[in-house]
Amino acid sequence: MSETxxxxxxxxxxxxxxxxWTTLALSIAGVAVAAYLTYEHFTAGSTLACPNTGVVNCVKxxxxxxxxxxxxxxxxxxxxxxxxxxxxxxxxxxxxxxPWPGRLRLAAVIVGVVFVCYLIWAELFRIDAxxxxxxxxxxxxxxxxxxxVVRAALPPIEE
Amino acid sequence: MSKRVEQKSRARERxxxxxxxELRAERRKRLLLxxxxxxxVIIVVGGLVAVRLAGGGKETSTGPSGAADTSLITAxxxxxxxxxxxxxxxGVQAAPxxxxxxxxxxxxxxxxxxxxxxxxxYCAAERWPVTVxxxxxxxxxxxxxxxxxxxxxxxxxxxxxxxxxxxxxxYLAFTGVETTTNEEVNGQYAPLDTPAAxxxxxxxxxxxxxxxxxxxxxxFVDLGGKFVTSGASYSPELLAGKTQTEIADALKDPASPIxxxxxGSANVYTAAxxxxxNNQPGAVCTTDAVKAAAGKLGKS
Numbered sequence: 001m002s003e004t005x006x007x008x009x010x011x012x013x014x015x016x017x018x019x020x021w022t023t024l025a026l027s028i029a030g031v032a033v034a035a036y037l038t039y040e041h042f043t044a045g046s047t048l049a050c051p052n053t054g055v056v057n058c059v060k061x062x063x064x065x066x067x068x069x070x071x072x073x074x075x076x077x078x079x080x081x082x083x084x085x086x087x088x089x090x091x092x093x094x095x096x097x098x099p100w101p102g103r104l105r106l107a108a109v110i111v112g113v114v115f116v117c118y119l120i121w122a123e124l125f126r127i128d129a130x131x132x133x134x135x136x137x138x139x140x141x142x143x144x145x146x147x148x149v150v151r152a153a154l155p156p157i158e159e
Numbered sequence: 160m161s162k163r164v165e166q167k168s169r170a171r172e173r174x175x176x177x178x179x180x181e182l183r184a185e186r187r188k189r190l191l192l193x194x195x196x197x198x199x200v201i202i203v204v205g206g207l208v209a210v211r212l213a214g215g216g217k218e219t220s221t222g223p224s225g226a227a228d229t230s231l232i233t234a235x236x237x238x239x240x241x242x243x244x245x246x247x248x249x250g251v252q253a254a255p256x257x258x259x260x261x262x263x264x265x266x267x268x269x270x271x272x273x274x275x276x277x278x279x280x281y282c283a284a285e286r287w288p289v290t291v292x293x294x295x296x297x298x299x300x301x302x303x304x305x306x307x308x309x310x311x312x313x314x315x316x317x318x319x320x321x322x323x324x325x326x327x328x329x330y331l332a333f334t335g336v337e338t339t340t341n342e343e344v345n346g347q348y349a350p351l352d353t354p355a356a357x358x359x360x361x362x363x364x365x366x367x368x369x370x371x372x373x374x375x376x377x378x379f380v381d382l383g384g385k386f387v388t389s390g391a392s393y394s395p396e397l398l399a400g401k402t403q404t405e406i407a408d409a410l411k412d413p414a415s416p417i418x419x420x421x422x423g424s425a426n427v428y429t430a431a432x433x434x435x436x437n438n439q440p441g442a443v444c445t446t447d448a449v450k451a452a453a454g455k456l457g458k459s
Contacts (some may be wrong), residue, residue: 048253049376049390050279050311064312113200120204124211128310142204146197153193155186 016094019151023144024089030082030140037075037133041067061131066122074119078137081112085144094157106152109145116141224341227302227319227403234407236294238422240446245413246422248452252393254427255386256457258370262384263361265332269383269435273321274362276339278308278348281391282378283318284398287406287421289380290319292428295443296436297328304403308341308348313395317403322351330436331383334358338377382428383435386456392427393420426452 041062050060061067067074085108087093093101116138123130263270273289275282283306290299303320307313321335336358339348354362361381367374371389379389397420398406409417430453433444443449 048281048284048392048394049373049378050276050281060312117200117203117207120207124207126310127312128308142200145200149193149196150190153186153189 013095014157016091016157019147019154020089020091020094020157023147023151024086024091026140026144026147027082027085027089030137030144031079031086033133033136033140034075034078034082037062037131037137038073038079040133041073041075058131058133060129061123061127061134064122064127064129066119066127074115077115081108081141084108085112102152105148109141109148112141113145224305224320225303227304231304231403231407232294232299232302234404235291235410236298238291238410242411242413242418243422243426244446244448246419246426247448248423248426248430248455250419251423251427251452251455253388253390254392254424254455254457255380255382255388255431256370257385258365258387260365260384263381264383265334268328268330268332269385269432270332270334271383271432272358272361272381273333273335273378274354274358274366274380275321275335275337275378276348277305277320277322277337277341277351278311278339279377280307280311280313280316280395282337283307283313283316284391284393284395285378285380285424286319286321287398287410288392288424288428289378291410291421291425292432293326293328293331293333295425295429296330296432296440297326297333300325300327305341307395308343310343313399316395316398317401317406318398319403330439331432382431385435386431392424427455431456 040058062075069077085105088101088105088108119134120138123134263272271289271293273286275286290302293299302324303322305318305320307316307318309315320337322337324335326333326335334355336352336354338350338352338354340351342349361384362379365371365381365387366376366379366389370387371379373389376389378391379387381387397417401409401417406417406421409415410421412418413422426448429443430449433439433449434453436444438444
């Protein structure tokens, strides 16, 4: 990929590689799943009922007391997280010489993975139910964490 | 001269090689640190799952289960009419909805079908108004006491159990089904009552939209095939930390939030039941509170 600078010199741009593109794809997938969970939270949470007795029980999770943090639905926090990660994973923000996008990406996935550990604990030991869609979100966050952390350890793309 | 240049060139190469080695070592260190962080996260998540699969960290249910004593049953049956009148039904947030369906009967009387489970905190809440309302039309015997599961939301909510209970009334028939206990066996709540085929069919047919808000939820109550409701009419949080006796005592006090929720909901159930019994008994069905509560009954 080539690019013409202001002085008219044509420079070759290094390809982003699979890792940033995968990060972007996973972030977009996360936005979709988190948006669905946010919808579920606001529509299913109003029923004072026990859905069923199974361990896999999304409504029990999305309407539990652990579905909110300081009054904010965690599904909405997840949506915000993936939306931010989508923006931070756009190609120009991988190529920028500024260190801030990289730092923000790293900070976001660290906060995300800590929060996911808390939610997994809540599902397993407090709510006693597993929500498959929540598990998808957890898996996406864990993989994003791995990708972003490993990418941060590699040489910068434009080095 | 050329020897000097050669020496300088070798020195530069040595420095460059040293720098390259340092850079490689630094990158290797950073990569190991990153992979270490990923490994820590995998270990933490894997550890949580492993502990849970091994059965650790589970809260067991607490609180007594058994037969309701006579004083408790008497307390539920002897709530003063003045309390029902004072509480009314203005604060009731959810009520049975009218449906068009074949009449649900047993022994020639309109039948009330309740399907719930002992683990379920919302069933724990809703048994109170159902029992209070039915107690105005007949008598329970062998009513149980239990509590919702200790590891669910609103843990250990004190309640009654319809498992093994019987109900006699000249106006109504009642079937109470508790599908599971509040204790888990191999990751599932232990089975308790199995609904009769006809009751299961009623549950499958009418416990779904448009008759109720969400399909398959419990508690489910069908009132003579004329009204159905699913879920609790108030939050189990209201009963947190209370025993069955404390809840029964609170039902007499019109100022108590528990009485407002339970007796208010019982007024609405009573209004629906009165439509099944042709407003019999008159002493119950002609009260202002019950007549007013009829206005709360919904349409599906």
